Every structure is written in structure tokens, then in C-alpha cells.
Amino acid sequence: MSKLPNISTSIFSVMSKLAFEHNAINLSQGFPNFPVDERLKNIVSQLAQQEVHQYTPMAGHPLLLEKIAQLTKEQYQRTINPETELLITTGATQGIFTTIQALVKNEDEVIILDPSYDSYEPSVLMSGGVPVRISLNDDYTPNWETIENACSSKTRLIIINNPHNPTGKTLNVSDLKKLENILEKLPQILLLSDEVYEYITFEEKHISVHTREKLHNRCITASSFGKSFHVTGWKVGYIIAPENLMSEIKKVHQFLVFSVNSLSQAAISQYLDIVLIDEIRSFYKQKRDYFRELLQNSRFELLPCEGTYFQVVSYASISDENDVDFCKRLIKEHGVAAIPISTFYANAKDLKLIRFCFAKDNHTLEAAAKKLCQL
Template identity: 45%
Template sequence: MTISSKLPAIGSSIFSQMSELALQQQAINLSQGFPDFAASPLLIDALARFSRDGLNQYAPMPGILALRQQIADVVYSCYQRQLNPDTEITLTSGATAALFVAIQALVRPGDEVIVFDPAYDSYAPAVHLAGGRCVHLNLTAPDFNPDWQQVADSINARTRLIIVNSPHNPTATVFTANDWQQLSQLVCQHGLYCLSDEVYEHMVFDGAPQLSANKLPELAERTVVVSSFGKTFHVTGWKLGYAVAPAALMAEFRKIHQYVTFSCFTPAQHAIAEMLAQQRHQVSGLAAFYQQKRDGFVSLLASSRFGLLHSTGTYFQLADYSAISDEPDLAFCQRLAIEHKVAAIPLSVFYKQAPAQQRLIRFCFAKTPDTLQQAAQRLCQL
């Protein structure tokens, strides 16, 4: 049998490759973005209790109402946006599923989609499967600020969607208020749509304001905002995310969502709804929690030969290794895992065409102090 692939250039993701290499080499895994510490015991106990109580069957397609109401409360508390839980919020099987469904709902054959590189690797395949074409605009190190004039110059009659991600994976940068205003102006002026990937929304450091497409009413009216409970509550394996959009967009989103997973992990929805109702401080305290981890990791690497870029959000840290090696970043990461037993992610895989002389890799610091201490000891020996 010969199969004509719809994604002929796509193999296993770099996250799978590096995590598998870390396992093979018994290396400390700072590559894939997941915590190695436990979630709140209250959340785990709630999951077990709701499961024992028999809440193990299909949830309603948009998600249980109690959780959608709590999401509406969080969005209002953080961004002062009033949402209708019945028509403007949908639970999804992780944020990646929400991104995929949103792209299928918005992108038509022949449409162009503006994507900022380095970009999360699920965007381009989803656009391709929808029949669209990505227009890749490179963000430049070390600040990775969007060039909004370049964005404006890239818009034409075929442009349909702009995908943004703030706080940004993998660069650990955050949109400013001006960035959001520039984005809003272009989207509204040209009648475009926006897909705003905000899975790290509660991890903004150094006292910077927590901003979002949700805060700008005109932009919000043309945007699907995607968030992640896996990131917020340290339970990435639960694969529970959600999308927020105005009712008309959400209606199109749900048409596709119902044929992708229909409904999501039922006892987890009840457990998280209870956590949000009773332990909201775990969300509001997330920035301080991860800023402490960032500062500790940076301090541990102070004597290393890595050049550390400033992390303003997410739980990632970029490091310039040009003082250590002139190898391409993928080869360097492979050698780092094999010879020094620390796994990282090469930045070039997030680009369609990465800058030739760039020597940057990404570490995840969502780890226990002991894990970070051991990793730093090895990294400081390079």
C-alpha cells in the first residue's frame, strides 16, 4: 500500500525526540515543557473523589457548566471581560486541540496566515491541513519584538488570520501594551481574525501587567483565545484546555470540536472547577512561584559559559552557547544529552528558516530545586 501523506515533511516532534533521548541517556530532562513536581494534593484528591462518585462518563460537549462559569470569573478577574459561559467558552482536550480546531474553523483553502517564528510547532501543520499557507515572519534575538510595519506590509487580500503567542514559547518574551494595540489595529483595519495562544498567561514576571487579547474589546471580537489548565495547575498529562471566543466564532469552533473529541476528561473538569472556586490564589500566585524558579536557575548558571537571555514569562529560559561551541543547535543539544546528561531543545526547530549564526537553546525550569541544581552543576562544567 502506498499512502500519499498530507504532511510529507513531518516526522516525530522535537519534544518527543529529545524526551526519548533523555530517557535513553538517563539525562536530566529540561527539554519538554512539563513540571517534574506534584500538583496540589487538593486537586489530586478532588479528582479521585469525583471519579469515585461516578462522574466518569461523557461531559457536555462544551464542558461542564460549573467549570465554564469559573473560567468566566477568571477572565473577568484578570482582564475585565464579561463572557457568556453558555456561548463563548469551550473546554478542549488540551490547548493543542483548541489551536487545531480554531485553525480549521477559521482558515479556508488559499488563505494566508501570519505566524511569528520561532513558533510552536503545531501551528503550521494545522494551517496546511486546512488548505492555508503560513507567512513566516522572524522575530529577532535578543528581544524578539514583532516588527509591526513588517506585519502590515505582509497583509494582502489573501490574509485571513494572525497567530500570536504571549507569553511566548520558546523565547520567554511577553507582548507589551503597544504590541497588543498594534495587533488590534491591524486585525480590525483589515477585517482579519486572530488566534491568541495564551497558555502561559499567568506566568508574567518582574511586576509586568498580565495582558491579553481579552483586554481589548475590538480585538476580542475577532479572536479565539486559547488557554491551558495543564500549564496552570501542573497537570500537563490531563490534557485539559479551553477556548474563549465571541458567540459567532465559538459556534463555528464547536461545529469542529464536536467531531474531534466531543467532550473532555470529565472528573478533571469537576476537580478544576472546585479548585478555581476554592483555591483561586493558586492561579494568582503562579507568576511569583515561577519567577522564583527562574531566578534560582539563573543564579545557578551564573558561573557557566552560557549567555542567558532575560525570561519575562513562561517557564522557559533561552541560553546562548556560542562561547562553548560553534555546532548547529540540534547537534549541540544531542551532544549535551549524550555526553553531559542534560536535555534541552534547539531553537532552530521553531523556525521555517532560522538565522544561520544563531546559537540558542531552550531550557525548561519547571522543575524541583534538586533537578535544577543537578542540571546546573553539569552545565557549569562545559
């Protein structure tokens, strides 16, 4: 008997498989196709000759833990204890799964804001919890009154994703104040903040929960070096949480992966000494602006993109098809792969919107845009 009877192959795998079969340009899955920083590759080459190939301590490479604590202080003016409030994970998804397994018990309710990343619900179900899916407004802003009304004595956790995948929206100060008000009224509820695109925002700087002192004792944050440093295949992320919650999370982590790839951790700890975090933002802003410029004369309507490396577009003026069928036809007939937004909703809400990933080299973006402008 399946523990996840209603979970099928992810839409990312489906669309990437179709793209491969039809030799389409793959703007569906969220990974870069351009080279990694040469400085990082050189660090790896040098470290590979050294004795860094055995288990690290369970919580992470000590030097990397210290560097993350420094980074958190520099970026968000928050002081954390690297020994008790920080954990290196095998990517942010593992950190999210581990957190939910540790903190959500049988029949606990977890509020998930749709459209939502597809790992949240299965993680809740595997813990015996009950997912409560709440749709964002059609402009992808949160309706905090609806969210508060969905909370009950059984609510254990609220999950937010900021910057938001798939929509590229970001939360503002008003949003976080309203969230704080909800949590003040309901002290049993914890917050899980998925911030893997924290360094990829554009006009406005990312407002992390790290900057909200009221939330520190109630919140677990998930971050991703894979997203920030264009090394998604390394699967290195981290979570930050208060000691009382982190001690429970570490209990699960030690039996799930024990420790994360040692070479990757050592390389990132050195790379943090030379990389300029603000350059990540400007790099992706150029990508976003260039891709939007390329699509300016297309029939697609481009929605605002405030963060992440995803661009959501409306195809309503092109077709009346549902978004899944449109994406399949886009691959088969026009040679470009995208992700239908309805698959991020529990109720498959179809607003005629699809998502493109612009974390690609310019040649790829140009080739894709040429095809898209012909629709």
C-alpha cells in the same frame, strides 16, 4: 500520499528519546516533574467515588464554564457568556487545531511569527491554508511593519503567542495597539492568541487580548489548565471566542472529541474555588530566579525571561556548532537535554540559542546546573 510530507518527528520527542537513552536530565520538554497540589489530588480522589464518569455536555461541564467566566472577569475585567463564547478543549493544542480547521479555508493565508510552537503550521496545512512564516526580530520583539506588509487580501488569520514559547518574551501595550491598527485596516483578518502561559509572568503582569476591547469581536484565545495547574497530562484547556466564531468552532469540536474528560473538568471546577492564581506567578518566579542563579557562573549567556517556564541561553562562547548538534552533544557527553531554538523557525535560523525548562524540582535543577557549569 502524506498530507504533511515535510513534517517529521517533533524535536521534543527526538530530544526526550535521546535523554532517555543516555540517562540525561531532561530539561527539554515543557512539563513539571514536581508533585501536583495535594488539594487537587484530594478533590480527584473524592470525585472518583461519585457519578462524574459519563459524557459532559459538548461545550464543557456547566459548572466549569461558569467558573472560567468568573475567572476571566476577575483577571481581565471581561464579561463573557459561558454558554455561547466558551469551549472546553482537550488541551490548548486541540483548541488551536479545531479553531484553525473551523475558520481557515483552502488557500487562506495564516501569519505565524517565528520562532513558533510546532503545532501551528501543521494545523494550517491540514485545513488547506497557506502558512506565512515571519521571523521576529533577533531580540524576539515583533516587527509590526513587516507583519503588516505580509498581510494580503488572502490573509485570514494572525497567530500570536503571549507569553511566548520558546523565548519567554511578552507583548506590551504598544505591541497590542500596533496589532489593533493592523486589524482595523484589514477587517477580514482574525486573531488567534495562544495564551497558555498567561499566569506565568514575572516583573510585568500579562497583558491579555481580553483586556483589549477592540479585539474582542475578532479574536480567539487559547488557555491551558495543564500549564497553569501543573497537570499537563490531563489535557484540559479552553478557548474563548465571540459567538459567531464559536458556533463554527463547536461544529468541528463535536466531531473531533465531542466532550473532554469529565472527572478532570469536575475537579478543576472545584479547585478554582480554592487556588490563588497569583501564587502561580510567584511560584514560577522563584523557580526562574533560582535556575538563573545556579547558572550565573556558567559560560552560558542567559537571555531575559519575562514569562513561561522556559529559559533561553546562548552557547556562543562555548561552541561554534549548530544548535541541533550542540544539543545532541549536550545530552551524550554532558547528560542534560535542551531544545534547539532553530527548530522553531521555518528557515532553521540558528542564533546559537537553546531552551531549558525550569519547571522542575530544585534537586533536578541543581543537578543539571552542576553539569552545565562544567562546560
